[in-house]
Amino acid sequence: MQVLWFRCDVIIPSVSLGILVVSVLIGSFFFLHEIQHEPDTERNCNMAEAAQSNWERYRTEGHQAFVLGYTGEVGKELMKELAAAKLYKRVVLIGRRQVELDPSFGPEFEQKVVDFEKLEEHAEVFEGLDTGYCALGTTRGKAGVKGFVRVDHDYVLIAAEMAKARGCKHFSLVSSQGANKNSSMLYTRTKGQVEEALKVMHFDRISIYRPGVLMCDRTEDRPGERVARVLLKPISYLFPTAITTPTETVARALINNAVAPSERKEEVYENKAIHQLSGTSKLCGSQNYQETSKSK
Ligand SMILES: NC(=O)c1ccc[n+]([C@@H]2O[C@H](COP(=O)([O-])OP(=O)(O)OC[C@H]3O[C@@H](n4cnc5c(N)ncnc54)[C@H](OP(=O)(O)O)[C@@H]3O)[C@@H](O)[C@H]2O)c1
Known part of the structure; x- marks a missing residue:
């Protein structure tokens, strides 16, 4: 024809x-990416395996934490994990609005409403909190270029500086896959710049997580992300660590790593490592991994 x-x-x-x-x-x-072993595979898998015993030890140490971005998708999962694990004597939730917390959450959770444009006026909220989790972020579509940089870069760094000055020893940041300070794309460049700035603040320990596309039932309507999530579902099923990350996986990785003793001051976890830390990576349980571990 x-x-x-x-x-x-x-x-x-x-x-x-x-x-x-x-x-x-x-x-x-x-x-190939899925089955490839990296130098830190064993370390990450061991951290996930030791999580329960690390939780028990960590609980007795009387740590106090804050969470920035707790009303977001990663933040909500992190709160659920923290509420279940009961790792902290006090968890200060720092946000721009008050939300109703799940009644099952313990009395250790406190909400503090702050104006991020005048964060220095709320310095006392960081007092005595030795551990910080940050899952703050917006989108260019929602906030414009300036607004995006203000939230994802400036707010993060101002909060980190204030927290450090008031006793924060370990700061964990949810960044993004592809973060690179030299990138030509605003999103990945901004994430890379924040990472670099945090590294030179000299926390006792800085942990950076670079998840892929977050898989969750997002409360906020973001049509682009919704379509991407549908299209990526088969990839996420077949190759879970390639370009997607469930929000609960990020949350579990954050706490499994925070409770583990670490010899490193600076840690950057790519998507695959996040899955390993969370205990959801099939690679950790694989024959290949177990044999490599035993032969060392
Ligand atoms: N979306 C993805 O697929 C993806 C992939 C990789 C990495 N990430 C990164 O992962 C992190 C967490 O993502 P997420 O999806 O959990 O974020 P999210 O659901 O959009 O939540 C963002 C958090 O930041 C707060 N926030 C936003 N704008 C603010 C402002 N102007 N002032 C004060 N607080 C503000 C939000 O508070 P309100 O609830 O009050 O708005 C919320 O608590 C972000 O840094 C994001 O860039 C996302």
Whole structure:
């Protein structure tokens, strides 16, 4: 059949073959990425394995924490994990609005409403809190370029500085896959710049997490992300650590790492490592991993 200048009986099989080849190449790439062992695989898997005993020890040490971004998707999961694990004597939730907390959360949770534009006027909220979790963030679509940088860069750094001055020893930041201070893209560049600035603040310990596309039932309507999540669902099922991260996986990784003793002052966890720390990585339980561990 001749249609305009090309023939359907030629073009359709060619396009189908092209799509098949590209799919196989992408699938192979993800598969190899999924099964590849990295130098820190064993360390991360061990941290997840030791999580329960680390939780027990950590609880007795009387730590106090704050959470920035607790009303967001990662923040909500983190609160659930913290409420269940009962790791802290006090958890100060710092946000721009008051929300109703789950009644099952213990008395250790306190909400503090602050004006992030005048954070220095609320310095006392950070007093004596030795551990900080930050899952603050907005989007360019919602806040514009300036607003995005203000929240994802400035607010994070101002809060981190104030917390450090008031006793924060360990600061954990939820950044993003692809964060790079030299990136030409605003989002990844901003994330990279925050990471770099935090590293030179000299916390006793700084932990940076770079999750992929967050998988969750987002309360806020973000049509672009909704479509991306639907399209990425099969990839997330077949290759869970490639480009997606469930919010509960991030939350569990944050606390499993925070309770583990670490010899490192600075830690950057890519998406695959986040899955390993959370205890959801199949690689940790694999024969290959166990054999590597035993032979060391
Ligand atoms: N979306 C993704 O797929 C993706 C992927 C990788 C990394 N990340 C990063 O992961 C982090 C957590 O993401 P998420 O999806 O959990 O975030 P989220 O649901 O958008 O929540 C963001 C948090 O930041 C607060 N916030 C936003 N604008 C603010 C402002 N102007 N003043 C004060 N607080 C403000 C929000 O408070 P309100 O509830 O009051 O708005 C909320 O607590 C972010 O840094 C994000 O960039 C996201």
